Amino acid sequence: MSKNADTVNRAERLGRILRRIRMEKQWSLKDFERSCGGEIKDVVLGSYERATRSVSVTNLEIIANTYQIPMSALFDENKEFNHSGIQGRVILDLRKIRDSMATSNSEALSLLHQFTKTIVTMRMDWNGEILSLRTSDAAFLSIFFANKDIELQNFLITKDSDRHG
Numbered sequence: 001m002s003k004n005a006d007t008v009n010r011a012e013r014l015g016r017i018l019r020r021i022r023m024e025k026q027w028s029l030k031d032f033e034r035s036c037g038g039e040i041k042d043v044v045l046g047s048y049e050r051a052t053r054s055v056s057v058t059n060l061e062i063i064a065n066t067y068q069i070p071m072s073a074l075f076d077e078n079k080e081f082n083h084s085g086i087q088g089r090v091i092l093d094l095r096k097i098r099d100s101m102a103t104s105n106s107e108a109l110s111l112l113h114q115f116t117k118t119i120v121t122m123r124m125d126w127n128g129e130i131l132s133l134r135t136s137d138a139a140f141l142s143i144f145f146a147n148k149d150i151e152l153q154n155f156l157i158t159k160d161s162d163r164h165g
Helices: 005-024 029-035 042-049 057-067 094-103 107-123 135-144
Strands: 091-093 130-132
Touching: 005 042, 005 057, 029 042, 042 057, 091 094, 094 107, 107 130, 107 135
Parallel strands: none
Antiparallel strands: 091 130
C-alpha cells in the first residue's frame, strides 16, 4: 500500500508542529511522557514528530490536553505557537528590570517587575538573574505591553546573548 504524497506532507507538517511545541516548552520526550501520565510513551511521540507513525484522534487529544493548547493549534503551521512576536526562547533579564526600576517611575515597568516577581515566587525559582517565560507568559506580556511606555525587547536575553554580564 503506497502513501499519498499529500498524506505524507500533512504527517510531516504535524510532526514539525508537535516538535516545535515540545521544544518551546523546553520538554524532553520523557518530560512529555511523564506529563501525560504515560498515556503516550516518549518513543511514540518521537515517532509522531518524525512522521514515521500515524497518530489517532484520541492521541491528538491527549497531546493537546497535555500541552494545554487547543487541538486546532496542532494543524496550523503558519500560526506561531509563541504569540509574543519574539522568536525562540523568551528569557527576561531580571537584573536589567531591577536596575531600571531604580532609575524609572514607569507604571509599565513597575507592572513588569511585579509580574516577574509573581512568577518567580510561584515557581520558587530564586536564582534571581534570569527568568524563562512560558509561551503563555510571553503571549500575555506581548499583548499587555503592546501600548505601554515600555520596550519589552530591552529586557530580553536572546539565545546568543551573554547571560552573565
